[in-house]
Amino acid sequence: MATLEDKTYYIDTSTFASATAVWTDSLLTTKAPDGWYQAPTETVTTYRQQTGGTLGTAASCECPVACGSDVSASGGVGSYIIDIDMGNTSGDVGAIVIYFQPYNVPDGILATFDSVSYNTLTTNTHGREQATAGEINFVGATGVSGCAASDLQGNSFTVTDFTYDGSSFVDAGTSSTISIPASGTVNLNATGNIYYTMVIPKPNATPSTLRLQLVGVCGGTAFQFKAICPTALPSFTTNLVQTSGPLACSATQGQTYYFAQNSSTTGSSAPVVDSNTVPQVGNFVYSNNTGATALVDGFYKLTSTTVAEVVSGVVSAITTCPTNTAFQSSTSTIAVNAACVATVNQTYYHNGAGSAPVTGDTAYSDSGGTAVLGSGYYKLDATSYYEVTGGAGLVTGPSSFALGTSFNSSTSTADPAAVCALSLTTNFYHNGSGSLPVATDTCYTNACKTSTLSDGLYKITTANGGSYITISGGAGVVASVTNCGTCTMFVGSSNLVFNQICGPGATPTANVNYYHNGSGSYPVLGDYVYSTIGCINPLAAGNYYLYTVGSQNTYIVVGSGGEVTSEQNCIPQ
Numbered sequence: 001m002a003t004l005e006d007k008t009y010y011i012d013t014s015t016f017a018s019a020t021a022v023w024t025d026s027l028l029t030t031k032a033p034d035g036w037y038q039a040p041t042e043t044v045t046t047y048r049q050q051t052g053g054t055l056g057t058a059a060s061c062e063c064p065v066a067c068g069s070d071v072s073a074s075g076g077v078g079s080y081i082i083d084i085d086m087g088n089t090s091g092d093v094g095a096i097v098i099y100f101q102p103y104n105v106p107d108g109i110l111a112t113f114d115s116v117s118y119n120t121l122t123t124n125t126h127g128r129e130q131a132t133a134g135e136i137n138f139v140g141a142t143g144v145s146g147c148a149a150s151d152l153q154g155n156s157f158t159v160t161d162f163t164y165d166g167s168s169f170v171d172a173g174t175s176s177t178i179s180i181p182a183s184g185t186v187n188l189n190a191t192g193n194i195y196y197t198m199v200i201p202k203p204n205a206t207p208s209t210l211r212l213q214l215v216g217v218c219g220g221t222a223f224q225f226k227a228i229c230p231t232a233l234p235s236f237t238t239n240l241v242q243t244s245g246p247l248a249c250s251a252t253q254g255q256t257y258y259f260a261q262n263s264s265t266t267g268s269s270a271p272v273v274d275s276n277t278v279p280q281v282g283n284f285v286y287s288n289n290t291g292a293t294a295l296v297d298g299f300y301k302l303t304s305t306t307v308a309e310v311v312s313g314v315v316s317a318i319t320t321c322p323t324n325t326a327f328q329s330s331t332s333t334i335a336v337n338a339a340c341v342a343t344v345n346q347t348y349y350h351n352g353a354g355s356a357p358v359t360g361d362t363a364y365s366d367s368g369g370t371a372v373l374g375s376g377y378y379k380l381d382a383t384s385y386y387e388v389t390g391g392a393g394l395v396t397g398p399s400s401f402a403l404g405t406s407f408n409s410s411t412s413t414a415d416p417a418a419v420c421a422l423s424l425t426t427n428f429y430h431n432g433s434g435s436l437p438v439a440t441d442t443c444y445t446n447a448c449k450t451s452t453l454s455d456g457l458y459k460i461t462t463a464n465g466g467s468y469i470t471i472s473g474g475a476g477v478v479a480s481v482t483n484c485g486t487c488t489m490f491v492g493s494s495n496l497v498f499n500q501i502c503g504p505g506a507t508p509t510a511n512v513n514y515y516h517n518g519s520g521s522y523p524v525l526g527d528y529v530y531s532t533i534g535c536i537n538p539l540a541a542g543n544y545y546l547y548t549v550g551s552q553n554t555y556i557v558v559g560s561g562g563e564v565t566s567e568q569n570c571i572p573q
Contacts, residue, residue, distance in 0.1 A: 009037065017058055022050055058173065064209060065164060067096070070270045072224035073169050073214075077157065079176045080214040082164040084227045086113075088208040094230040095291035096200040096210060099263045099271035101224045104192035106140030106147050108178070108185075108215035113200050114207050121196040124262045124274070124282040125189070128314040129196065132184040136215050141192025147218035154182035157217040178215055195263040195271050199284050201292035202230040226271050232289040233258040236278045238308075241298035248299035248307040249321035250368030257295060259315075260284040278302045279315045286313070322369045324349035327356050332376030332388070339377035339385045340401045340448030348373060350395065357386055357395040364393060382447075403447040404429030407436050410468075412456030416517075417528040417561040419457040419468045420484035421536045428453060430478075436460055437469055442476045452476025459484070465533055487515040487535035490522050492556075495542035501555050502570035508545035508553060516564075522546055522554075528562045538562025 010026050011019035016039035022032040031053040038047040049056045064083040065071060073080060086096060100109055100121070111118040119137040121129040131137035142148055156179040162169040180186065200210065214223055235258050239251035259279040263271035279285050279302065285295045294313025302308050302318065309317045326349055330342035351369065352361035363373040363386075372393025379385050386397030406429055410422035431449060432441035437460070443453040453476045459468040465485025472479045491510045493501075501508050517535055518527035529544075531537045539562045545555045557566035 015039075016048070019048075019055055021053055021055055065166065067210075067227050067229035070224065070226050071164075072222075072268075074220070074222035075162070075169065075216075076160065076220055077217050078160040078162050078215070078221070079178065080162045080164075080169050080216075080221075080223075081172075082169070082212050082214075084210045084212060086202060086208050086210055086227075086230055088206050090205050092205055092208065092230055093202055094232045094289065095260065095286075096202050096230050097228040097260055097291075098198040098200070098212070099226045099228070099273075100139075100196045100198065100214075101194070101265075101268075101271070102140040102192075102196070103222050103268075104141040105144050105216070105218050105221060106138050106152065106186075106188055107221055107223050108136035108138040108213075108217075109196075109198070110134075110136045110213045110215075111198060111200060111210060112213075113202070113210045118198060118200050121187075121198055122262065122282050122284055122314050123194055123196050124264055124280070125191050125194050126187075127282045127316060128312055129187040130312070131187070132181060135181060135185045136178065136213065138180065138186045138188070138215075139196055140188055142188035142190060144218065149186045149188050152180050152186050152217065155180055159215065159217060178217055180217075193266050195265055197260060197262045197284065199233075199260045199286075199291040201290040203290045203292060224268070224270070228273075230290075233260055233286060233291060234277070235289065236302065238300040238302065241296050241300065241310075243298060244370065245299050245307045245309065245319050246322065246368045246370040248301045248368075250366045250370055251301055253301055257300070258286045258289045258291070260286075260291065279308055281315050281318055283315050284313055285310055285315060322351060324351050324364060324367055324369050325355065326367070328380075329386075330379035332374050332378060334376060336377050336385060336399075336401065337448055337450050339379045340403075341446065341450055342379045344379055344381065348378075352395075356380055356398060358398065359396050361395045362393040363388055363395050401448060404431055404444050404449045405435065406447065407460060410459035412454060412458055414456055415561055416457060416482075417530075417535075417538050417563060419459050420466055420530075421532075421538065422459045424459065424462065428458070437478050437481075439478050439480055441478045443469070443471060443478060444476060465535065484535045485533070487517050487530060487533070488519075488521065489513055489515050489533070490546070493545035495540055496545060496555075498543060501543055501545050501553055502572055504573040506553070506572040508555075510545055510547060514539065514544070523556055523564050523567075525564055525567050527564045529556070529558055529564060530562060 010023040013019045022037050024030045024032050034050050036049050048058050064085040067086050117134045119131045161172040161174045163172045235256050237253045238255050242248040261274040265272045287293045295310050300308045305321050307319050308315045328344050329346050329348050330344050333339040349364045349367050350357035350361045357363050365371045373388045375388050377387050384398040386395050406427050408424040409426050409428045413419050429444045429447050430437035430441045437443050445451040453471050455472050457468050461467045467483045469481050470479045492514050493508050493510050515530045516523035516527045523529050529539045539558050547554050551571050552569045554569050556564050559565040
């Protein structure tokens with residue numbers, strides 16, 4: 001006879017373990033209703049189910065532990081089963097995070113929730129520890145006597161079954177065979193005494209019970225764990241997945257994803273969750289806050305300077321973004337002279353130490369260094385450029401442009417009589433070795449020497465009457481240099497009417513200094529006459545008295561531009 005819930009029942013043997021059924025009367029005429037029965041006076045952990053009036057095989061009582069509890073155990077080889085209550089309300093959703101410490105001697109772990117098995121682990125030290133789906137994942141330190149990977153893989157072990165009764169693991173009175181595959185389930189490392197992390201998604205209020213199986217096959221075992229109650233995983237801001245670190249460095253952080261923090265605690269201490277606010281190496285990463293969907297493999301920007309590489313849902317590495325330096329430049333040109341006249345209106349980047357790229361640096365179009373500049377010539381400033389070669393952004397330079405020499409000049413004229421009177425108002429350039437152009441030099445409108453001066457006369461100096469160059473041939477070449485100061489002085493009258501020179505009683509006076517470009521003492525037909533030394537300022541059109549020989553007055557007639565159009569003599573009455 002045994003009592004349960006203040007009821008009296010009867011059995012047909014001396015022990016509940018050997019009974020065939022449960023009755024409600026001592027004569028054993030009426031069987032008790034089908035259901036679960038237990039005889040506490042015999043073994044508190046033994047219970048049996050009656051079905052169709054017949055008791056089934058004895059089983060062990062399994063009492064769930066509340067999530068968030070620190071559980072530890074030690075004992076012999078065995079399979080340790082524990083149920084954990086994760087709650088069943090609308091608030092009991094999120095990710096279940098388990099922190100598992102096998103110490104040094106290897107132990108296996110397998111979790112089952114909502115009919116799905118979970119065995120993937122990770123650590124800060126070793127990263128992802130993957131096992132074949134549905135298999136027990138054995139982790140711990142390698143080199144433990146009698147428990148190296150070779151001792152486990154491909155072998156079977158008979159172990160005692162233990163269940164959790166609410167306060168400790170107790171012998172269930174049964175045994176199990178643990179068969180370890182030859183590969184894919186043993187992940188031992190040189191470093192032990194560390195916590196492993198497992199994440200299990202719980203997106204719904206139900207189910208509530210998670211079953212955890214912990215297995216030791218190495219002569220004895222000890223372990224501890226903590227299953228955190230379901231909660232939303234911490235988030236971080238990053239980019240859409242990229243195929244390389246540099247691309248991620250240049251990407252926009254406009255995505256919210258999630259990660260599970262590990263525990264850096266070692267030894268027998270209870271796990272303390274890491275405080276990192278962005279993923280670190282060894283963290284699981286997900287696209288949702290329940291841990292249901294791992295991030296796809298690729299690269300994700302964590303901060304302005306760091307990028308995480310994700311492999312199989314775990315951060316495998318964190319790298320620093322290249323610190324490329326921005327600089328101003330023109331776009332690419334096909335020749336140096338084209339670069340010289342280009343506009344500096346682009347922002348590019350280089351990996352060198354200086355403010356501008358130099359030989360051996362690599363130049364990029366983006367700060368992350370993902371797109372190298374194409375081959376060509378690029379203007380840096382008014383005097384220098386760099387060349388990119390090889391199709392890999394490799395820089396040569398900077399180099400100086402072969403600029404022309406600047407000189408002051410007048411505008412162009414075709415009139416020899418007018419050029420010396422012009423002012424120096426314009427900057428032009430030449431390719432000669434001196435400060436001013438000479439015969440056979442080429443003159444240009446720009447320092448880059450891409451546009452030659454048009455044919456014409458250009459005054460280039462003012463001292464001692466000045467000088468001018470003659471450009472001809474259509475290619476900007478200087479044909480000659482002429483000194484304005486070679487004009488000859490002569491004395492003449494002011495501009496007179498004819499009768500003042502040749503009319504009755506005319507007595508002209510020559511008292512004004514003039515200048516002409518002829519070879520004689522006085523100007524003759526075809527010469528040009530000027531009012532200023534250096535053949536500057538042509539005389540106005542008119543009549544100019546020169547001198548009297550005998551009774552004859554000699555004068556010249558000046559036309560347009562100071563040209564002498566006539567030399568005349570007259571005898572006044």
